[in-house]
Amino acid sequence: MQREIHTPEGMRDVYGSECRKKKMLLGRLSSVFHTFGYEDIETPVIEYFDVFSREVGTIPSRELYKFFDRNGDTLALRPDFTPSIARAVSMYFHDTRTPIRLCCQGKTFINRSSYQGRLDESTQLGAECLGDGSAAADAEQIALGVQALQAAGLKEFQFSIGEINYFKALVDEAGLDEEKELALRKRISHKNHFGVEELLDTCELPQKLREAFRVFPQLFGGREILARAKSMTDNPAALASVARLEEIYEVLKLYGVEQYVSFDLSMLSKYRYYTGIIFQGFTYGVGEPIVKGGRYDHLLEHFGTAMPAVGFALVMEDLLNALDRQNIDVRLPDRKHIIVYDRERLADALALAAEKRAEGIHCSCIERNMQVSVTEYEEIAKKNGADISFKNRRKYGNREKQISDICPGERTACKVHPGDV
Template identity: 40%
Template sequence: MIIKKLHTPEGVKDYLPSECILKTKIENNVSKVFKSFGYVPVKSPTFEYSDVFDNKGSVSDKNLYRFVDRDGSILTLRSDMTPAIARIVATTYSDKKMPIRLSYIENLFRHTVNYQGKLNEFTQAGVELIGAHSISADVEVLVMAIKAILSSGVKNFKIDLGHSDFLKGVLEETSLDDENIMMLQEFIADKNYVAVNDLVSQSDISGDLKYIFNELPFLIGDLSVLNSVREKNLNKKSLDAVDYLENIYNILKELGFEQYVSFDLGVLGSMDYYTGIIFRGYAEGVGFSIVDGGRYDKLVKNFGADYPAVGFAVKINDLMQVLKTENTESADILVVFDDESIVSGFKYAEALRNAGRTVEIGLSGKNLEENKAYAASKNINKIVAVNGKITEIDLDNNEEKTIDIESLLNKEAE
């Protein structure tokens, strides 16, 4: 029998020091990217009325954490920042303040299938550009997504770029009834291509459209993917989407980011949610996307205001998995002292911290060998011993020398 007090519930985890250091580093670097583009931070409550999230955003209602408040209200833990920001914008900002640029780093809560380390509580960092509907707005968000990932230290990744109108246009041309169209959407969203092919093969649709559906798993890659579908008999909606994707790619190429971009014409997301570009970023080392984004011009309207919007969310925990490390950043110096030198020892440690060093106080008593062993275990390569005099011990070279605090501070400042 599991002793529950010794374990965390399924889908949540502790963060050990090395993970905390890495997580904080990623979040700080990503925040700097957001700030450099003029985005300002916003926070929402950890839980809200369920109406904020029900049938809104890209998260299925079945994945929400719901509970009942004392007054009988149904509340939901924050599952997605985008609907929360849509509510904030609709209730707070006027037309004169558009466009607005908002950013966030928040923990989210979703019921997930718990495999390969997928968490029910996780952290996302993202932006929302509200009140702008243009190719420049879409490019800005894509460039930010690329730079945010690069700032984390992940270098080998691709962002698969698609457009919601491509498949919408294809589905319109099938002349299938609403029930079959909904089934096709679900199959495509679930990447159940066997079911897609079965349904299409039994339907009276053109050869060109059957080609698109049969090739959906393979409509991923460079510009040749766009050229291959242009040869088919597609309607204006689908062809305009293809042209738009190529225009975005050409701009990103001029900006020097083309190496991070490919195309995925089979990306669907929620047909009722996305209204333009859709993108997912993938990196070696994880089986999930590390960034999700796109245009969602209808969402804010659910809260009483009609503003176009585009944004993305970087998945901090998945970036951590790509960058997973066993190395914990440690202090630079271990200051040790005897009982008679406590005040002097703390003063010297503080002087070193003021000089920009990271300093630990040795708590292993006056036994120098024990302090050396402790320092080695923490990858600290320098000890400063205070016991009436100051001795600097270089553990890498096993050298000791007596110094004064001024020379030590001057040396550390160089």
């Protein structure tokens, strides 16, 4: 089979009802963001490589799609929106004195070393609040994420909240070098208890600090985990990070979303630009978080602007998979109609189509192929969740026929008109 008709590894085509559901959900969730005062922004899919360099703290260079322009500059496809938004804000909003709320949507690309069922190309919907370093801004992001998932139709999901500064404070106190910090970060994130024990055996640490690292992978659960985290250390910076989480939780209670929240101090993101709270949203049916976010107060400094910021991204493919596997219908509001006509009836078909479109109905006209039966056309309409009319030379009476709506389990009566209508 010809290679040209296939997509590259890690990419796929999206069409039909899946594409319609995806676009509809993007519009619905964007509307939720707008109700919180977030304004749309678009940034290029292609950026200079330096926007996503190691110094910025994004993914490793080997996971970027890189290429050269005609001037020899290295370019990259964006792996996530946050550095691009930080660059744009530094350029256009650097003198703004009030918080900036922006939302964006589009494709992101990660050149994964192993496929493992994950696509290299994904569609993300993101929200960023810049210029506000408060706990209230952190809580707003989580509450916005909760309301977005509710608007999508999910009922069972959970947001896990961590705080990178708790880990950093203990690492600084221990005096670990970068290599050991990275190794410890990875093992704690994977909740690898034995790996943590093995690494600690190579370090000279006070007993209390050693014990804190040893139980780090167990620091997840309800609000009681925060009390346990405070009991493990006297480090002022670590205690301040826990106090921040407690403050965020109190604001989340004001939003009425605390039931969707748990804590996980062992959650340590691979994105090194995070400086405080980090959070992820999980649900059934997908093995990866469908929402990822956190605070990145120093990222904009790489682009010449000092400004605190917090944001998150929602991965649309994972959200759609979760909805499908949880058997949650995505209601598509549009109505569809197909008109099958004989050539002599083109004028009548176009007149009827104009009426349907004026009513907001998606209407398409098909010149009749005499090799295709009426029943086959009706099946085509049924498959596409559409009503159907016929404009033929021969005249028949009208009849009612049940055609399945595009949403499973719901049926709608539609008139099939094989003749004048």
